[in-house]
Amino acid sequence: MASVSTSTVPGQHPASRHTVTDFESSTSLSSLSLVDANQAKPTHDRYIYILRDIICLVTTFTIFYNFVTPEYFPSTPVRALLWCLYTTLQGLFGTGLLVIAHECGHQAFSEFRLVNDATGWVLHSALLVPYSSWQISHGKHHKATGNMERDMVIVPRTREQHATRIGRIAYELSELTEETPAYTLLRLVMKQLVGWPNYILTNVTGHNYHECQGEGRGKGKKKGLGGGVNYFDPRSPIYEAKLLLDWRLGKDSTFLYHNIILASRKGQCC
Structure with a gap:
């Protein structure tokens, strides 16, 4: 059986990769800090995810808006099914943006608060979710998770x-x-x-x-x-x-x- 000790984090550039062996040789589980964990995460493509999801949303909308019409699909049931498919796809892509916005609310998307708040504000608003309201209540939720009062x-x-x-x-x-x-x-x-x-x-x-x-x-x-x-x-x-x-x-x-x-x-x- 192949050892997993030489595995790397998928998607990272070779220069920025940290192998499991590196961590095993330099630290133990008890001394592993959040800084160590964050250094093992890919950092070069975090902003690409936003662009990717927006492109998917715009592309899907353009295709369905222009081609799911009576001219191309005369059958009403077929068009209804296609619009159901559209809703599902947009929900998937929109959830990707919501997850990024969620991380902004936790100040976990970027090292800079201004970047987090600006990105979260735009994405939350575009999804019709008030950013600051959600951030405030969600922070309180995490502080009291499991407490029924x-x-x-x-x-x-x-x-x-x-x-x-x-x-x-x-x-x-x-x-x-x-x-x-x-x-x-x-x-x-x-x-x-x-x-x-x-x-x-x-x-x-x-x-x-x-x-x-x-x-x-x-x-x-x-x-x-x-x-x-x-x-x-x-x-x-x-x-x-x-x-x-x-x-x-x-x-x-x-x-x-x-x-x-x-x-x-x-x-x-x-």
């Missing part, structure tokens, strides 16, 4: 809460079917069509202990539609007062891109 974003319901909410019979049925492909597909579709808007408009997966917000911004507020906890209200307990400028920049850029899309649909120039 402090986690700002993803707090799982207990079995009893889940059963009470959807009904005991529905709960037992979901327990029986949760591993089946049909149920998995249903959950996936619901999350994409309903889950994301519900998340940014109502913070549906967050906690309900906003009374504890240090500045008192959570008094009388709760998750849910009209509860005052969302990503577009400056009075939301998700944010502190010192972060309101960041919040406004993220919100304004998202609405700007939204208006650009609406104007383009009407054939107008903004």
Whole structure:
């Protein structure tokens, strides 16, 4: 069996490669630092990923917009299937941009904060996701992951809460079917069509202990539609007062891109 000790990180230039043997001879697992790990990552092509995904998005849009028409495909069902394919492809490429934007929010895309924030701001806004709002809440989520009282974003319901909410019979049925492909597909579709808007408009997966917000911004507020906890209200307990400028920049850029899309649909120039 061939040894894996001489393996290298795929995609790196020979001059920048660090082999496993190099690490084994110079350090032990207990002394391996984040700096050592970062030095083993390819650095020459990180920005190419953005260009690649944008080219894929533009190319796919151009092809489908110009050729998936009644002139080329008279059959309506065929065109519908092709547009479903288009949606899937654009979702894949768009997710690539969202992952890069996610890393920008963690200040992990570049060594420079300005580059991270500028790149994240543009990519998040283009995907209609407010950058600063998401960055603030996502940072709090990572600081309190696993804490059902402090986690700002993803707090799982207990079995009893889940059963009470959807009904005991529905709960037992979901327990029986949760591993089946049909149920998995249903959950996936619901999350994409309903889950994301519900998340940014109502913070549906967050906690309900906003009374504890240090500045008192959570008094009388709760998750849910009209509860005052969302990503577009400056009075939301998700944010502190010192972060309101960041919040406004993220919100304004998202609405700007939204208006650009609406104007383009009407054939107008903004």
